[in-house]
Amino acid sequence: MSFIFAVLRQVYRNFRQTWLSQFMTLLTVSLSVFIFAFFYLVYNNMLTIGDKLGYDLRLIVYLEDEPIPELQEQLKRKILAFDEVEDIRFVSRAEAFERFRSQLGDDQDVLEDMPKDFLPPSIEVVPLKSLRSLNQVKLFSEYLSKLPGTIKVQYGQDWIERFYYFTRLVSIIVVLSAGLLILTSVFMVSYKIRLTIIGRREELELLRLVGATNNYIRTPFFIEGVLHGLLGSSIGLAALFGLFTWIKMKFSGPGILNIFEFSFFQPPAIIVLAIISILLCTMGSYTSMRKYLKK
Amino acid sequence: MSNQPNSTMVELIKVSKHYHPNIQALTDVSISIRSGEMVFITGRSGAGKTTFLKLLCKMELPTRGMVEIDGIDIRRLRGKGLAILRQNIGVAYQDFKLLTDRTVAENIAVSMEVSYRKPNQIRKRVKTLLEELDLTDKHNSMTGDLSRGEQQRVALARAVANSPSLILVDEPTGNLDSATTERVMTMIKNLHQAGATVLIATHDHTIYRNTDDRLLELRGGQMYQLRDGVMQ
Known part of the structure; x- marks a missing residue:
């Protein structure tokens, strides 16, 4: 049996045994990614609008x-x-x-x-x-x-001033939601892994006694963090894309939204968001492993 | 690990173990056990038998002295080196250390899984061991639902599943009837005959009375040799 197979089986066992808390963690990470990405998307589009306004100024x-x-x-x-x-x-x-x-x-x-x-x-x-x-x-x-x-x-002073102040407000919300994303991803995943480690303390001790290497014990938790980041960002961004498409459909036709061209994240931005989520969740799992799975 | 008959498998030199606050479990124990030897360690409860076995698999560290397994000072072993050593030592603990929310088969398979054995090999080995220990019908039972005697046999099966070179058994027959004791001892003897070094800590004199293996006694934290063994 290969190392990868053994580790994946252990990951599957972890998910099966603690599916409810895994689900709650995934939900929290997805929600955080969604909130952050939502405000970031609004901010991004406002910057585009700002550029356009500046262009026509x-x-x-x-x-x-x-x-x-x-x-x-x-x-x-x-x-x-x-x-x-x-x-x-x-x-x-x-x-x-x-x-x-x-x-x-x-x-x-x-x-x-x-x-x-x-x-x-x-x-x-x-x-x-x-x-x-x-x-x-x-x-x-x-x-x-x-x-x-x-x-x-x-030059449309009032309108432009309000727009710039609103953009600044959105940029603050983006920073705050980024903080929320960092806190929830790192702490929720860290807390979840800590609970799993404590709940399986006897099993982990036995694994050490029968000759499991540190990699054998730690890698499943590491993969758990990666999966939370990957799935959480995928679900969060997919939900945001759904919302974006719905809003575009719902408000198509004559109206204020049609004056400007709203756009979703480009693929590189999506990849960067997913990588950041993965890194944050992995960091969460790493901190718990370092603290509770001493060699 | 070496299975050469004349090489030394276990060596303790002036080993002492002190527990806080004032328990002296072992005092200046020095002993050599050759590869392929079967040794019984007897002594009253609290004599230090379990501590002695724990020192051999680095579950505990000696307060003083040196413990070597197959020529390696185990105090120096860490990480992968320690893991490999433990994969070659099968331990049947007195408190069993079973995962009570897992099946009998899963418990036995644990020690083989960490050595990355192939799944079909693991299945075959588990089946064989359960047959040898008369536990075939318990394959899918949760170990938490088993009797003490059955749990003891599962712990033993897990200890020997990986075909280790060194087998440490702590009170193997404490919860068993005479027929099952016979079955368990037959299995251990078979493993010994196949080349494994076996150390059995027991206060059940019936299991070593009719053998010609080495017999040691722990008394007041010190080791005494009651009978010299005959190498097979």
Whole structure:
């Protein structure tokens, strides 16, 4: 009989004898992986959305009067004096009116009685990608609002600020749920293995007396930890994928969720999550073995 | 382990064992036992017979002195080396050390499983041993449900299952009737004739009375030779 066969049989015996506590441990690990992966997935998608928002970010500087070409050049120089930008575009009153009309589509007749110059002229400034952190954009906005002839500057401040604060909150939850994952995986598996070792103390003592090697005694517990990590992460991630698919199906169609493209973890991320779970559970089983299975 | 008739299987040199707080189990015991020898160790309860056997399989460490098995100082053995030594020593403990929630067959198989014997070999060996010890009908019984006498025989079967070179038996007949005692002793003698070194700790004089094997007595923690054995 080979070592591997003997060890696998011992693992099977352990699972059979303590199936209830094994099941509870597996459930806890799966739940922890699920919770962590859920928030991490939300965070990941928010980062993607943040990138997209950043990509589309432009500051609109509304002006009192339409600038003559000379003034346009002056304003351009002033804007560039703050930092390099990707694009600066002047929008005249007429152009603004045309844009607004085309945006109204079938309802453009509401503008029939309106003068064509009722909209203010503006400058659209697209900042460099390197200037897209919230604080930098704020500073740039303040600078632009002080330019002569400026009425106000808009870039969806409130919405963007709330989004960044929410992203920060989610990142804290991700860190907390990572802590939960570490605690539950390491401590639950460690506690479970400790209980098994204590419950089987007589058998383990006998195994030593009849000549079992340390590897023969320890490897099944080690494999138990690996299996808890592997199965726990598989179940947790599969459950999350189920939930993700359900949400996508349920909320498909017109709505806020359709503005952005939500995506599940890429295979490398799934593999990394599984490896981390396996390592944590194995660490749990190792700590118990070190403490309770002295050579 | 060596099975050469003239080599020394067990050697104790000035071995003492002291238990806390003030129990002197063995005092300056020195003895050599040759390979293939059968030795009976007698003595009253608490004379140190069990301690003596425990020292040989490193269940206990001597307070002083040296214990060698097949020329190896067992104090130095650890890990794999100790495991291999124990695979070659079959011990039938006085308290049996059976796994009461496992079947008779599983208990006997334990000692062979740790040596990675093939499953069909294990099955065959278990069957043979159960036949020899008249326990065939108990194959799938939980050892916790057996009588003391039956448990004793299962413990013995487990000790000899791996065909060890050295067999240590602690009070093998304490719970057995005369017919079963005869059966057990026949099995032990067969193993001895097959080359195993056998040490039996007993206070049952009927099992060594009609033999010409070496007889030792432990008295007050010291070893006395009552009869010199004749090597087969």
